[in-house]
Amino acid sequence: MKKFCTLGLMLLIVFAGALPASAKRGTYTFKITHEEYADTVPDKYAKEFARRVTEKSDGRIKFEIFQVGQLGVGVDLVEHLLTGSTQMAIVSPGNVSTIVPEGQMFALHFLLPSSVEKAYEFLDKSQVVKKDLAGAYAEKSLRLMDLWPLGASDWLSDKKIMGPADFKGLPFRTMDTPLIIKNYEAYNANPTPVSYTDVYSALQLNMVDGVENPLGALVDMKWYEVQKYLIMSNHIMYLEGVFMNDRFFKSLPKDLQKILTETVAEMRDYAYDLQKEANEKAAEVLAKHTERVDLTPEQHEAFRKAALPVRDYYKKALSKRCAAMLEKLEKELAEFE
Numbered sequence: 001m002k003k004f005c006t007l008g009l010m011l012l013i014v015f016a017g018a019l020p021a022s023a024k025r026g027t028y029t030f031k032i033t034h035e036e037y038a039d040t041v042p043d044k045y046a047k048e049f050a051r052r053v054t055e056k057s058d059g060r061i062k063f064e065i066f067q068v069g070q071l072g073v074g075v076d077l078v079e080h081l082l083t084g085s086t087q088m089a090i091v092s093p094g095n096v097s098t099i100v101p102e103g104q105m106f107a108l109h110f111l112l113p114s115s116v117e118k119a120y121e122f123l124d125k126s127q128v129v130k131k132d133l134a135g136a137y138a139e140k141s142l143r144l145m146d147l148w149p150l151g152a153s154d155w156l157s158d159k160k161i162m163g164p165a166d167f168k169g170l171p172f173r174t175m176d177t178p179l180i181i182k183n184y185e186a187y188n189a190n191p192t193p194v195s196y197t198d199v200y201s202a203l204q205l206n207m208v209d210g211v212e213n214p215l216g217a218l219v220d221m222k223w224y225e226v227q228k229y230l231i232m233s234n235h236i237m238y239l240e241g242v243f244m245n246d247r248f249f250k251s252l253p254k255d256l257q258k259i260l261t262e263t264v265a266e267m268r269d270y271a272y273d274l275q276k277e278a279n280e281k282a283a284e285v286l287a288k289h290t291e292r293v294d295l296t297p298e299q300h301e302a303f304r305k306a307a308l309p310v311r312d313y314y315k316k317a318l319s320k321r322c323a324a325m326l327e328k329l330e331k332e333l334a335e336f337e
Contacts, residue, residue: 034090109307143246151214155231216278
């Protein structure tokens with residue numbers, strides 16, 4: 001990991017401030033990567049963002065959009081952004097966690113409001129997000145343009161999961177993020193990192209017997225075809241971060257910086273509507289193909305209590321700044337609720 005970070009920072013210094021060749025002609029070509037396939041929420045977001053910015057800039061900014069797998073997956077997309085080979089990425093903070101561990105706090109179960117609408121409202125107001133976390137990313141030359149929920153994550157499994165005890169020994173697919181793995185260790189599961197594009201086959205071959213994601217993603221990836229139960233856990237909000245290479249952003253003319261910043265702000269309502277529609281349609285599909293399990297308030301509380309020690313782990317095992325940032329976020333949440 002140290003080797004990756006060192007290499008990333010070295011390449012960042014060499015390339016991150018460089019402009020695409022088109023910039024010499026007064027135009028800029030942005031390469032945007034995201035972690036989903038065509039016509040998913042991140043893909044539609046990227047296309048609409050590109051359309052608006054190209055129009056507002058009178059064609060001075062143009063875009064090339066790359067879906068998951070075309071330039072890599074997960075951490076690959078972050079590395080490309082760091083080196084300056086891409087200029088923008090729409091990825092989960094979990095995929096940036098090896099570089100900015102503070103972002104892992106959003107992987108903690110039952111932390112943010114379980115309502116997507118409330119989570120949007122909170123994240124839009126949070127000073128921890130807008131100042132503290134954005135500052136941590138900026139130190140690594142990553143500009144956090146926005147952070148919004150793709151939806152509430154639920155569990156899809158071949159096992160009917162009603163309480164923490166049902167996770168015991170269960171091989172459960174996770175991202176390769178330390179805190180996400182810790183969450184499932186707290187339930188005594190067997191967390192198993194699997195690349196996003198390999199999850200279907202892993203479920204089909206019983207390498208793993210469960211997966212988490214918002215409803216839209218569960219349908220987009222067709223994982224419901226090889227799993228039986230949909231457990232409505234709402235245990236985390238799956239967040240999408242809109243990132244740019246900060247050195248590249250600062251090298252742009254001020255008027256183009258303004259267009260990019262203002263367009264991202266305008267896109268928040270669009271992003272909310274996109275995920276709402278996608279998750280509602282996905283719920284209809286899942287209802288036809290899986291058995292839905294609605295947890296009672298008491299069952300939700302049992303999971304929440306089982307997950308609480310992971311917050312202590314986060315505060316103790318990571319840096320003092322990580323602990324302080326989480327405590328500040330918890331205070332904001334208490335005031336918000």
